Amino acid sequence: MLEERGNARGEPGSEDLSVTGEPERGGPFQMAGERLVPFSGMERILIGLDADQCVAVTTTEGPVLVVAGPGSGKTRVLTHRVAYLIGSGRARPWQIVAVTFTNKAAREIRERLGGLLGTESAQLVQAGTFHSLCVRILRRDGYRIGLEPAFTIYDEEDQLALVKQALRDLGLDPQRFSARMLLGRLSRAKNDQHSPSDLQSMAQSYWDEVAARVYERYAQYLQRAQAVDFDDLLLRTVELFTEYPDVLAHYQDRWRYLQVDEYQDTNRLQYQLVRQLASGHRNLCVVGDPDQSIYSWRQADIRNILEFQRDFPDATVIRLGRNYRSTPQIVAAADAVIRVNRQRIERPLWTENPPGPPIRLLACWDEQQEAEMVVSEIDSLVRTGNARYRDIAVLYRINAQSRSVEEALVRRQIPYQVIGGVRFYERKEIKDALALLRVLVNPRDWLSLRRVLSETVFGRGIGEKTLLQLEQWGQRQQCSPADVLLLLVEEREEAPALAAATVRRLRELGGELVRLRAAMVEHPASQLFDLALERSGLAARYRDASDPTERERWENLVQLRSVLERYDTVPAAEGLPLFLEEAALVAAIDEAEMSGDQVTLLTLHAAKGLEFPVVFLIGVEEGLLPHARALESEAELEEERRLFYVGITRAKERLYLSYCSSRNRFGLHERSIPSHFLDDLPPDVVERVGGRGWSASAHVSSSIEDRAPVATGGTVPVMPRLRAGQRVFHPRFGDGFVVAVREKAGDQEVTVQFKRHGIKTLLASLAKLVVEE
DNA sequence: CCGTTCGAATTTTTT
DNA sequence: ATTCGAACGG
Numbered sequence: 001m002l003e004e005r006g007n008a009r010g011e012p013g014s015e016d017l018s019v020t021g022e023p024e025r026g027g028p029f030q031m032a033g034e035r036l037v038p039f040s041g042m043e044r045i046l047i048g049l050d051a052d053q054c055v056a057v058t059t060t061e062g063p064v065l066v067v068a069g070p071g072s073g074k075t076r077v078l079t080h081r082v083a084y085l086i087g088s089g090r091a092r093p094w095q096i097v098a099v100t101f102t103n104k105a106a107r108e109i110r111e112r113l114g115g116l117l118g119t120e121s122a123q124l125v126q127a128g129t130f131h132s133l134c135v136r137i138l139r140r141d142g143y144r145i146g147l148e149p150a151f152t153i154y155d156e157e158d159q160l161a162l163v164k165q166a167l168r169d170l171g172l173d174p175q176r177f178s179a180r181m182l183l184g185r186l187s188r189a190k191n192d193q194h195s196p197s198d199l200q201s202m203a204q205s206y207w208d209e210v211a212a213r214v215y216e217r218y219a220q221y222l223q224r225a226q227a228v229d230f231d232d233l234l235l236r237t238v239e240l241f242t243e244y245p246d247v248l249a250h251y252q253d254r255w256r257y258l259q260v261d262e263y264q265d266t267n268r269l270q271y272q273l274v275r276q277l278a279s280g281h282r283n284l285c286v287v288g289d290p291d292q293s294i295y296s297w298r299q300a301d302i303r304n305i306l307e308f309q310r311d312f313p314d315a316t317v318i319r320l321g322r323n324y325r326s327t328p329q330i331v332a333a334a335d336a337v338i339r340v341n342r343q344r345i346e347r348p349l350w351t352e353n354p355p356g357p358p359i360r361l362l363a364c365w366d367e368q369q370e371a372e373m374v375v376s377e378i379d380s381l382v383r384t385g386n387a388r389y390r391d392i393a394v395l396y397r398i399n400a401q402s403r404s405v406e407e408a409l410v411r412r413q414i415p416y417q418v419i420g421g422v423r424f425y426e427r428k429e430i431k432d433a434l435a436l437l438r439v440l441v442n443p444r445d446w447l448s449l450r451r452v453l454s455e456t457v458f459g460r461g462i463g464e465k466t467l468l469q470l471e472q473w474g475q476r477q478q479c480s481p482a483d484v485l486l487l488l489v490e491e492r493e494e495a496p497a498l499a500a501a502t503v504r505r506l507r508e509l510g511g512e513l514v515r516l517r518a519a520m521v522e523h524p525a526s527q528l529f530d531l532a533l534e535r536s537g538l539a540a541r542y543r544d545a546s547d548p549t550e551r552e553r554w555e556n557l558v559q560l561r562s563v564l565e566r567y568d569t570v571p572a573a574e575g576l577p578l579f580l581e582e583a584a585l586v587a588a589i590d591e592a593e594m595s596g597d598q599v600t601l602l603t604l605h606a607a608k609g610l611e612f613p614v615v616f617l618i619g620v621e622e623g624l625l626p627h628a629r630a631l632e633s634e635a636e637l638e639e640e641r642r643l644f645y646v647g648i649t650r651a652k653e654r655l656y657l658s659y660c661s662s663r664n665r666f667g668l669h670e671r672s673i674p675s676h677f678l679d680d681l682p683p684d685v686v687e688r689v690g691g692r693g694w695s696a697s698a699h700v701s702s703s704i705e706d707r708a709p710v711a712t713g714g715t716v717p718v719m720p721r722l723r724a725g726q727r728v729f730h731p732r733f734g735d736g737f738v739v740a741v742r743e744k745a746g747d748q749e750v751t752v753q754f755k756r757h758g759i760k761t762l763l764a765s766l767a768k769l770v771v772e773e
Numbered sequence: 774c775c776g777t778t779c780g781a782a783t784t785t786t787t788t
Numbered sequence: 789a790t791t792c793g794a795a796c797g798g
Contacts, residue, residue, distance in 0.1 A: 102788080131788055156787080230788055298787060398785050420787085463774050587788060605786045627785055643786080665784085776798085783791080 045083045045116060049076070056285075056318045057081045060090055060257070063278075063312035064285040065305075069349050070334065070649035071325025071611065074287055078259055079109050081285065082125060083116040085257055093117075093124035097255045097277075100129060101262040102587040105609060126255065130270045131585050134233040137240070139577075141247050145240050150442045150577060152227040153584035157426065158447055159183055159229050166217035170210075177210055185211045186218060190231040191268045191299045193238070226444045234269035241276045252280040262609070263288030263308075267299040275311075284312070290345065291338050294605060294643050296635075306345070321348045323649075325611055327356030329685040330655050334648045337680050341638045361678070362658035363690040366669070367401070367619070370658050371408035373690070374616045377656065378599060379412055381614060387654075389415055391613040393600045395647050397625045401618060402601045409599065411729075419592050419602035425583050429542060429553040430560055432456065434583055436532050440516055441576050443483060446471065457537030458512060461505040470506070485510035524568035525575040529561055604647045615651035620644070621659045621672045644677050728771055 046054060056066045056077045068074035082098060085091045100106040106127040113122035126133070139149045154162070163179040163186075189199050189211075196216035203209045222228060228236060241248040258278050260266065263286035266274070278284035286308060293302045309315055323331050331351045338344070364370040374394060381387040394405050399421045409416045424430060432455045435448040443449075453459030453467060474484045485506060512535055520528055533539040542554035563582075567575030592600070600612070604625075619625060626640035648655060663672045 129788065233788090294786075295788090297785080400784055423787095461774080465774085585788070603786065624785095629785060774798105776796105778796085779794090781791100781793080783789100 042084075042087050045080055045087050049073075049080065050322065052318055052320050052322075053077050053080075055316075056287075056320070057084050059316050059318070060085055060088075060283065062282055063308075063315040065308045065312075065315050065317045066285065066287040066320060067305075067317065067347070068287055068289055068320040069323060069347065070289065070292065070646070071323040071351075072320035073324055074261070074289075074320065075105075075108070075112075075609075077320070078261055078287055079112045079116070081259065082109070082257075083113060086117055086121060086125075091257050093121045094126065095254065095256040096259070097126040097133070097257070098128075098259040099133065099261065099274075100127060101265060101609065103129060103132065103585065103590045104587065104592065105261065106132075129585065129587075130266075130273065131230060131233050132581070134237040134273075135581055135585070137237050137251065138228070138233065141240060141244070142236065144244050144247065145236060146223070147228070147236065148226050148442070148444075150226065152225065152438050152442045152445045152448065153233070153581065154222070154227050154229045154447070155426070155584060156183075157431070158227075161447060162218050162221050163214060165221065166214045169217060170213055172210065177214075182211055182214050186215050187231050187299060189215060190235050193235065193269070193272075221447075224444065225446055226442055227447070231269065234267075234273060238269060238272045238276065241273075248276055249280075251277060256281050257283045258285065260284070260286045261288070262292075264290050264293040264302060264305045265295040265298075265300040266304050268301050268304075271301070271304045282312075291341075291347075291642055292608065292646050294608065294639060294646060296639055319347065321350060323349060323351040324353070325652050326351060326649065327353055327653055329356060329359055330648060330651050332685050333359055333655070333681050334645055336682050337641060337648060337677060338645045340680050341641055343635065343638055356653045358687040359655045359657065359681070359685050361681075361686050361688050362656060363674075363688065364658055364660045366660050366662045367404040367664060368408075370618055370660050371404040374405060374618060374656070374658065375408040375412055375414065377616075378414060378614075381654075387614050388597055389599045390594075390597045392616070393602065393607065393610070393612040393614070393650065394616045394618060395602060395604055395607050395650065396618050397604060397627055397643070399603060401624075405601060405618070415596070415598035417593055417596075417598050417600055419600065419606050423586075424556070424559075425586060427553070427556055429538070429556055432538060433529070433533065433557055433560060434580065436536055436538070437529070437576055438580060439513070440520055440528070440532070441573075441580060443486065443513070443517075444479075446474075452536065455538075456541075458509055458535075461502065462509070466502055466506075485513055520572040520576070523572055524570070525572040525579060526561055526564045526568050528572040528576070529564050533557065604643045607650050608646055611650055611652055613652045614654040614656075615647070616656045616658065617644075617647045618658045619660070619663075620657050620675045620678060621663070622675050623672070624663075625675050625677065641677060644675075 046057065049057060050073075053073055053076065056064070057080045060081070066074070066077060068077070078098065082096055085096055086093055098106070098109055100109065106129065109127050110122050110125065113125060116122075128136075135153070138147055138151070142151065143149065160179050160183060163182050167173075167177055167179065167182075189196075194202070196212055196219060199208065199212035199215055203212055222232065241251075255277060258274065260274060265288070274284065274286075286305070288305045290302055290305055293300060293305075296302065309317065326334075328351055331349060331353075335349045338349075339346075362370070362373050364373060378387075378389075378392055381392070382389060394402075396402065396405075402418050402421060406416065406418065425434070432451065435451040436456070438445050438448040439452055450467060453462050470484055516528065516532055516535065519531055523531070530539075538557070542550055542557060545551055545554070564575075564579055567579045569575075604617075625644060626637055630636040630640050657678070659674045659678070660672050662669050664670075
């Protein structure tokens with residue numbers, strides 16, 4: 001699918017190329033001659049691009065930096081550049097690498113390329129995230145640095161478990177040393193390519209000492225489990241390339257043209273990787289926007305883009321400043337906001353799009369009313385034919401903000417999807433099933449084995465004590481606990497000093513694992529999954545549960561199985577590693593469903609790179625945007641402002657900003673004031689909504705009488721006596737009817753059959769049940 | 774060794 | 789408010 005948004009708006013056509021081309025730079029003019037030569041699709045590749053975009057597409061040799069403002073056709077340039085490389089015969093598809101920020105972006109590039117070149121070529125282009133690229137490299141060549149092809153990828157939960165384990169082993173109090181904070185230190189150390197001993201020798205405080213020692217243990221654990229964390233995927237690839245120049249040479253030779261998207265959000269390790277891969281041919285094109293750098297907390301280093309010209313003095317620099325996405329009002333607002341940042345290279349931002357409606361600023365009482373206003377506006381936009389649900393996004397700073405909006409959407413029965421939050425692959429039951437599969441693929445993954453033992457019937461009769469024995473015994477034998485089990489089955493090893501019954505259990509368990517591993521060779525992944533779920537008792541536990549939330553977990557497992565089926569063309573032994581890789585590396589946004597007609601709810605971070613005709617940016621309040629935890633330094637504050645900028649620039653036509661005067665934080669009503677970022681908006685593009693009469697009631701403490709009528713929209717909140725048979729509404733579970741009521745110490749315990757969420761038992765005083773008359 | 778219960782902490786953003 | 793961990797009792 002070729003997006004021809006530009007043409008529809010009368011973007012400059014091909015005649016512009018001949019006017020503004022710069023032949024001496026190898027620009028479009030020169031290429032204009034060339035595109036008449038053999039390849040017939042070249043016109044299609046260059047047509048509809050403006051002069052700057054054209055230069056970016058056709059400057060194929062040597063280092064190129066594209067500084068691309070929001071909506072300036074960055075993805076388009078990237079895609080067309082790749083197509084141009086292939087179309088002009090400069091490169092074969094597999095010689096081109098396009099590194100994207102998410103898997104979704106990679107998919108999109110491949111799809112669009114398919115439209116330009118045909119799907120066969122498009123599939124051969126190496127498009128993916130740094131992390132997925134590194135997995136491929138390490139699976140193939142990692143054995144050189146002691147990494148088996150079956151290695152496991154640990155997510156943050158696994159990482160935290162390891163840090164906590166390390167703390168326990170070192171006899172340190174996990175209460176005193178926050179595992180999360182330590183993990184942050186380890187990540188920074190890895191990004192600076194510091195080893196545990198580097199950290200040790202640089203230590204300036206007790207904390208540094210602790211961090212160094214934890215790091216040492218942590219790294220040992222990973223190695224023992226044949227596992228890597230997210231940083232390791234990058235770090236160990238850099239190590240591989242450094243230690244084995246022949247391996248690096250192989251990839252340099254294969255990947256002749258490198259494209260890196262969202263370059264402003266790369267970290268030092270990614271930068272190293274880019275340098276290594278590009279150091280031979282130097283055909284490197286990085287695309288990014290320093291003003292949209294919003295991931296410094298994940299070690300992204302804005303210097304990578306700011307200092308690109310220092311690293312590559314001969315780089316061609318191309319600036320894309322014209323915005324094809326948004327109305328002049330939105331562009332003006334964005335420009336005014338970002339201008340306030342001091343750490344910034346000033347850059348023009350403009351559009352020639354026709355004006356649209358003003359930006360609307362909604363003043364609300366609390367998040368319920370905010371949600372109500374947003375949702376009723378959504379409703380009216382759709383009813384008047386000004387938008388479809390899929391054109392609309394609700395953006396917020398933190399995931400918790402989605403809740404009030406979700407409740408309001410459910411009330412109006414408006415279809416929606418939430419991106420992020422509790423991600424699918426992070427759910428407990430999914431992680432349990434994944435741990436099972438991980439152990440089968442990589443028996444040395446003792447962390448997953450531990451999870452299997454504690455969460456499934458495989459662990460029945462085997463507790464913490466036995467596991468400890470097993471681990472110690474394994475360590476003496478230089479093998480993993482799972483290996484120990486396998487050895488026990490083969491009776492090649494004397495059992496450790498344990499009760500006879502326990503040894504019998506261990507042998508049984510070993511037998512289960514051996515059988516499942518054998519099945520892996522013969523059966524496809526989904527069948528192995530069924531088998532593993534049955535044998536481990538996970539199936540029985542969730543499928544046959546009476547509790548509806550447990551059964552919901554079963555539904556999730558069934559859904560997981562359907563993902564697995566995609567790998568069924570090969571035996572599980574081959575398919576499972578690929579599936580586990582996918583499971584480990586999917587981004588929240590990768591799961592977005594763009595085909596249905598539904599409103600999208602997502603964080604500002606997740607919204608990066610996306611655009612919507614209608615955007616609601618909610619909770620523009622001091623402490624939330626900018627977030628309270630980002631007020632330490634000027635640099636952090638500037639990043640928050642960039643986040644606001646990213647949010648504004650997602651909107652094509654209509655932008656709504658909202659804030660509340662009171663917000664429920666921690667179950668307490670807290671006063672909230674509008675974000676000072678709002679002061680930077682040009683007054684002439686903003687229309688204020690609400691606030692009249694509202695400000696008068698604002699300094700009256702926000703009592704229930706003030707708020708109740710607005711928030712509930714017609715129905716009345718009640719805590720009167722409930723009776724069986726009544727129809728009720730719950731903000732989260734929707735419609736239902738009361739099955740039973742039990743009097744309980746001045747309160748009522750109600751059992752409700754919900755239409756969509758099954759049977760729940762709730763306390764009348766706590767559940768916000770509304771009786772429908 | 775396992776399950777339950779009570780208390781505490783959690784809320785920034787995520788490959 | 790929910791979820792996770794520790795402690796306790798069976």
